Amino acid sequence: MAPDRPVTIGLVTAFNPPEGLILNCEALLRECSGVVVVDDGSDLAADSIFDAIQALGCSVVRLGSNKGIASALNAGVKQAQSLYQRLDFILTMDQDSLIQPGFVRALEEAAENAQSTGVKVGMVAPANVSGLPKRARTLPNGVTLGDEPVQSGLLIPTGCLSAVGPFNERLFIDGVDSEFYLRAKAVGMVCIIAMGASLKHSLGQMVPASIGPMTIRWRGQPVMVRTAASWRYYYIVRNRIFLFRLYLPTQPYWAVRGALMDLRHLVLVTALANGRRVRLAAALRGVRDGVRGRMGPSPLSKSQ
Numbered sequence: 457m458a459p460d461r462p463v464t465i466g467l468v469t470a471f472n473p474p475e476g477l478i479l480n481c482e483a484l485l486r487e488c489s490g491v492v493v494v495d496d497g498s499d500l501a502a503d504s505i506f507d508a509i510q511a512l513g514c515s516v517v518r519l520g521s522n523k524g525i526a527s528a529l530n531a532g533v534k535q536a537q538s539l540y541q542r543l544d545f546i547l548t549m550d551q552d553s554l555i556q557p558g559f560v561r562a563l564e565e566a567a568e569n570a571q572s573t574g575v576k577v578g579m580v581a582p583a584n585v586s587g588l589p590k591r592a593r594t595l596p597n598g599v600t601l602g603d604e605p606v607q608s609g610l611l612i613p614t615g616c617l618s619a620v621g622p623f624n625e626r627l628f629i630d631g632v633d634s635e636f637y638l639r640a641k642a643v644g645m646v647c648i649i650a651m652g653a654s655l656k657h658s659l660g661q662m663v664p665a666s667i668g669p670m671t672i673r674w675r676g677q678p679v680m681v682r683t684a685a686s687w688r689y690y691y692i693v694r695n696r697i698f699l700f701r702l703y704l705p706t707q708p709y710w711a712v713r714g715a716l717m718d719l720r721h722l723v724l725v726t727a728l729a730n731g732r733r734v735r736l737a738a739a740l741r742g743v744r745d746g747v748r749g750r751m752g753p754s755p756l757s758k759s760q
Contacts, residue, residue, distance in 0.1 A: 497522030578645030697746030
């Protein structure tokens with residue numbers, strides 16, 4: 457890294473990662489001042505992958521048991537703070553996200569430009585993330601503000617981490633990025649969009665839409681529906697209830713819109729995607745625990 461560049465540490469959370477994590481870490485090492493990888497309780501079969509990325513020069517933190525993505529992020533931030541006396545940004549990444557050349561610098565420049573105009577930057581997100589809609593508006597000073605971002609590919613100034621606090625470990629997984637974004641927003645820190653950056657990121661699985669044994673087709677091609685792993689619907693529903701209650705008084709539009717979007721998604725995948733029974737069972741368990749206020753890891757003991 458050039459001496460006038462910010463010190464940006466890539467932080468990757470991993471759970472039973474594929475070998476592609478090695479390539480992803482190589483790309484981060486070319487762009488960042490260093491890389492911290494947190495193993496969130498992977499099986500022994502993943503040891504060779506973590507050994508390989510440690511040999512590349514990454515700092516590897518092994519949690520020993522599965523504690524959830526919020527805990528893994530917090531452990532990674534703590535490790536980065538202990539290793540680097542100067543630390544300007546943390547770049548949070550999922551294990552399956554691969555950055556392209558210039559990605560990190562584009563985010564850093566967007567942060568620097570916004571800060572130079574007096575904007576309180578809470579986080580910087582890429583303009584394009586595969587599979588997600590674009591929601592951004594450009595201010596008269598040329599700074600582009602974004603809506604709620606996803607956690608992967610997110611550049612967070614260390615000043616925001618100090619002002620907002622750690623990621624909420626009660627959520628375990630799902631909604632962790634949303635809750636952090638809302639806390640930053642509450643203290644006047646906004647999400648900035650780096651217009652020159654894009655990220656390839658895996659969001660669930662695309663499966664053919666079907667009703668009973670019949671596959672739905674349009675112009676000869678099967679209609680595809682995006683689904684998450686069935687066990688994830690426990691966390692999606694439970695954490696949505698938690699966040700709805702928490703933020704309805706101060707962020708009513710966000711709370712209602714998020715609840716309606718999750719409900720729409722659940723209705724669609726229930727109607728059109730196989731695995732309905734298991735998915736609905738997980739969602740109903742999420743409703744029950746959400747209403748009761750039960751947080752932390754799922755009793756079904758699946759994770760990221």
